[in-house]
Amino acid sequence: MRPEDLLCPSTKGLYSPAGDFYVDPVRAVDRAVITHGHSDHARRGHGKVLATRETLDIMALRYGPDFAGETQAIGYGESVEINGVRITAHPAGHVLGSAQMALDWRGLTIVASGDYKDARDPTCAPFVPVKCHVFISEATFGLPVFRHPDAADETAKLLRSVALFPERAHILGAYSLGKAQRMMALIRQAGHTAPLYMHGALTEITAYYEAQGIALGPVAHVTKMAKAKLAGAIVIAPPMAITDLWTRNFPDPVTAFASGWMRVRARARQRGIELPLVVSDHADWDGLTASVTATGCEELWVTHGAEDALVHWAQTQGLKAKPLHMVGYAEEDEAAEGEAVAMSGPEAPPQDGAPEETAP
Ligand SMILES: [Zn+2]
Numbered sequence: 001m002r003p004e005d006l007l008c009p010s011t012k013g014l015y016s017p018a019g020d021f022y023v024d025p026v027r028a029v030d031r032a033v034i035t036h037g038h039s040d041h042a043r044r045g046h047g048k049v050l051a052t053r054e055t056l057d058i059m060a061l062r063y064g065p066d067f068a069g070e071t072q073a074i075g076y077g078e079s080v081e082i083n084g085v086r087i088t089a090h091p092a093g094h095v096l097g098s099a100q101m102a103l104d105w106r107g108l109t110i111v112a113s114g115d116y117k118d119a120r121d122p123t124c125a126p127f128v129p130v131k132c133h134v135f136i137s138e139a140t141f142g143l144p145v146f147r148h149p150d151a152a153d154e155t156a157k158l159l160r161s162v163a164l165f166p167e168r169a170h171i172l173g174a175y176s177l178g179k180a181q182r183m184m185a186l187i188r189q190a191g192h193t194a195p196l197y198m199h200g201a202l203t204e205i206t207a208y209y210e211a212q213g214i215a216l217g218p219v220a221h222v223t224k225m226a227k228a229k230l231a232g233a234i235v236i237a238p239p240m241a242i243t244d245l246w247t248r249n250f251p252d253p254v255t256a257f258a259s260g261w262m263r264v265r266a267r268a269r270q271r272g273i274e275l276p277l278v279v280s281d282h283a284d285w286d287g288l289t290a291s292v293t294a295t296g297c298e299e300l301w302v303t304h305g306a307e308d309a310l311v312h313w314a315q316t317q318g319l320k321a322k323p324l325h326m327v328g329y330a331e332e333d334e335a336a337e338g339e340a341v342a343m344s345g346p347e348a349p350p351q352d353g354a355p356e357e358t359a360p
Pocket of ligand 1: 036094
């Protein structure tokens with residue numbers, strides 16, 4: 001019996017020959033198991049979808065209630081069997097509802113982790129290492145140069161700037177699912193109680209987080225206020241909005257951006273970011289290597305990102321390891337930003353025509 005009989009890469013995503021289902025398929029399939037709600041992992045049009053309740057809700061918010069033929073919810077620690085393969089969901093710590101999917105079959109355990117981080121996040125359940133034979137990892141920040149600082153320290157930089165420039169608005173770019181709400185929660189944890197303002201693209205997901213009991217304090221849709229009156233306010237917007245016409249009429253805006261890629265100074269400069277905040281929803285190099293070790297796996301498969309360095313590291317640790325070269329997992333969130341950087345090295349400026357985020 002080979003692990004590939006339980007799960008193997010295919011052009012549509014990770015496929016289970018034993019169970020006849022896909023994990024995070026990039027095209028419409030009959031049966032999908034979905035790790036989290038980012039659009040590159042959670043696509044519409046599948047026949048049946050198994051995911052956490054939160055991921056199913058987020059898909060319905062984004063795609064409408066008919067996003068799949070049938071849905072089935074699975075909670076953390078719960079198991080569902082499909083064609084003899086037992087699937088158990090465990091927290092991935094990436095965004096609300098994100099799950100690692102552990103597949104058990106004939107004594108073999110493979111964990112497909114989707115996207116994950118081991119750093120603290122007040123808006124989702126913390127990552128739990130799951131014992132397995134084969135661990136499947138992303139490698140968005142899979143180079144030793146990537147070490148994310150404490151998110152609380154990065155948030156403090158934003159609040160220091162707000163205190164220093166009370167006559168200016170602070171526009172904070174953050175991905176609409178997960179990062180935006182995490183930044184709101186971090187700002188509250190830092191003691192900032194003034195109302196926050198958000199771009200219209202964030203309202204639905206943010207309201208959903210609040211409905212799940214995540215306290216974000218007073219947050220208002222920015223169009224309800226005259227932009228010119230927002231001196232001293234923090235306004236959170238999707239990455240595409242922070243450099244376009246939308247920012248006009250705010251008082252002398254300071255442009256900030258919360259992303260693991262802000263570690264790459266050339267990237268911050270090229271985007272015209274005055275206040276880069278290195279806050280990521282993906283594990284950094286230390287987080288990736290610590291997480292792989294904690295699973296006790298014998299074998300590591302790397303789906304996307306800087307695959308080669310993580311594969312090489314695993315081999316030096318005595319593990320079997322291989323890159324899967326999966327395509328289609330770099331459309332939303334920080335993985336998208338990474339495309340251009342990965343092609344040209346972490347300190348090089350992006351190429352012309354590099355893909356931008358597609359955060360809705
Ligand atoms: Zn993601």
